[in-house]
Amino acid sequence: MSVRARMRRFEQALRERGLKSTAQRDDIARVFFGAEGHLSVEELYAAVKRVNPRVGYATVYRTLKLLKECGLAAERHFDDGQARYEPVEDDQQHHDHIICERCGKIVEFASEELERLQERIGRFLGFVVGRHRMELYGICAECREGRRRRPRSEHSIHRV
Amino acid sequence: MSVRARMRRFEQALRERGLKSTAQRDDIARVFFGAEGHLSVEELYAAVKRVNPRVGYATVYRTLKLLKECGLAAERHFDDGQARYEPVEDDQQHHDHIICERCGKIVEFASEELERLQERIGRFLGFVVGRHRMELYGICAECREGRRRRPRSEHSIHRV
DNA sequence: ATGGCAATTGAAAACGCTTTTCAATTTCAG
DNA sequence: CTGAAATTGAAAAGCGTTTTCAATTGCCAT
Numbered sequence: 001m002s003v004r005a006r007m008r009r010f011e012q013a014l015r016e017r018g019l020k021s022t023a024q025r026d027d028i029a030r031v032f033f034g035a036e037g038h039l040s041v042e043e044l045y046a047a048v049k050r051v052n053p054r055v056g057y058a059t060v061y062r063t064l065k066l067l068k069e070c071g072l073a074a075e076r077h078f079d080d081g082q083a084r085y086e087p088v089e090d091d092q093q094h095h096d097h098i099i100c101e102r103c104g105k106i107v108e109f110a111s112e113e114l115e116r117l118q119e120r121i122g123r124f125l126g127f128v129v130g131r132h133r134m135e136l137y138g139i140c141a142e143c144r145e146g147r148r149r150r151p152r153s154e155h156s157i158h159r160v
Numbered sequence: 161m162s163v164r165a166r167m168r169r170f171e172q173a174l175r176e177r178g179l180k181s182t183a184q185r186d187d188i189a190r191v192f193f194g195a196e197g198h199l200s201v202e203e204l205y206a207a208v209k210r211v212n213p214r215v216g217y218a219t220v221y222r223t224l225k226l227l228k229e230c231g232l233a234a235e236r237h238f239d240d241g242q243a244r245y246e247p248v249e250d251d252q253q254h255h256d257h258i259i260c261e262r263c264g265k266i267v268e269f270a271s272e273e274l275e276r277l278q279e280r281i282g283r284f285l286g287f288v289v290g291r292h293r294m295e296l297y298g299i300c301a302e303c304r305e306g307r308r309r310r311p312r313s314e315h316s317i318h319r320v
Numbered sequence: 321a322t323g324g325c326a327a328t329t330g331a332a333a334a335c336g337c338t339t340t341t342c343a344a345t346t347t348c349a350g
Numbered sequence: 351c352t353g354a355a356a357t358t359g360a361a362a363a364g365c366g367t368t369t370t371c372a373a374t375t376g377c378c379a380t
Contacts, residue, residue: 141286
C-alpha cells in the first residue's frame with residue numbers, strides 16, 4: 001500500500017473518531033509510512049524533525065499510540081529496551097522477527113509451521129493460545145562474511 | 161536441587177570472585193531459591209522483607225544481578241514491563257513459557273521441535289541462531305472453566 | 321583477637337524511556 | 351467568523367532500574 005493510501009486511511013480513521021487533522025500528525029504519519037519499518041521513537045522523531053522541526057517528542061509518542069489504536073502501526077519490544085514500530089498492511093498476516101546481534105538487522109518471517117506448533121503446544125498444556133511472540137537472535141550472513149553494509153531492516157516478510 | 165545445595169553453590173561463587181558473604185545477600189538468595197520461579201524484583205523484595213526488614217531495594221537488584229552472573233538465576237522479560245527471575249538448575253535445558261492472560265500463571269515447556277524449527281528458519285534466512293525467545297499468551301484451562309484457584313506458576317518444565 | 325582497608329549497604333538521586341500536565345495554540349462545526 | 355473542544359510543546363512526573371555516596375561490615379594479615 002502506498003504512503004498516499006495509508007494517509008487516506010489515517011485521515012479517515014481520524015474522522016471516524018472525531019479527532020482533528022493537524023500538520024504535526026500528518027507529518028509524523030507520512031514520515032512513518034514512508035520509512036521502512038522497525039523505527040524507534042527516537043529514530044522517527046529525528047526523521048520527522050528534518051521535515052518539520054517544530055514537532056515535539058510528546059506528539060510523536062501520541063501519534064504513534066494513535067496509529068497503533070487505528071491498526072496502522074504495530075508496536076514491538078525487542079531486547080534493546082525501547083519500543084519499535086512498524087507500519088501494518090491491511091491484509092497483513094502474523095509474522096515474527098530474526099535479529100542480527102552484530103549489525104542490528106531485523107528480518108521478518110512468517111512460518112505456518114510455527115503457527116501450528118504454537119497451537120499444538122498450547123493445546124497440550126491446556127491453553128487456548130491467542131498470540132505469541134517469537135524472536136530469533138543470531139548473526140546474519142553478511143556479518144559472518146565480514147561484509148560491511150549494515151541495512152537496518154529488510155522489508156518483505158519471508159515465508160519459511 | 162535443594163535450597164541448601166544452591167546456597168553452597170552461591171557461597172562458592174562468591175569466594176571464587178573474591179566477594180564477601182553478607183547477611184543480606186544470604187537472605188535474598190535463600191528466599192529466592194526457596195520461592196517458586198518467575199518472581200519480580202518487587203515480589204522478591206517483599207518476601208525478603210518478611211525475613212529481614214533491613215534489606216534495601218538496591219541490594220535486591222544487586223544480588224539478583226550477581227546471581228545472574230553466577231548462572232544461578234535467569235532474567236526474563238515478559239509483556240508486563242518488569243523483569244522476572246527464575247532459579248536455574250545446573251543441568252537445565254532451554255525452555256520457553258506460556259502465560260495465562262487472565263490469571264497470570266506461567267507454565268514452562270521445552271520443545272525439541274521448536275528448537276529444530278528455530279534452527280531451520282534461521283538457516284533459511286542466512287543466520288546462525290544463538291538464542292531465541294518464545295512466549296505464548298492465552299487462557300488456561302482453569303480460567304476457561306471458571307475455577308477460582310490462581311497458582312502463580314507451575315514448577316516443572318513440561319516436555320512437549 | 322584486632323586493625324585496616326576494600327567490599328557492601330541503604331537511602332536518595334540519577335537514569336532512560338514513556339506518559340501526563342498545563343497553558344497556549346489550532347482546528348473546525350455552526 | 352466565533353467559540354468550544356482538541357491539540358500542541360515544554361516541562362514535570364512516572365516507572366522500573368542503576369548509580370552515587372557516606373556509613374557500615376566482612377575478612378585477611380598481622
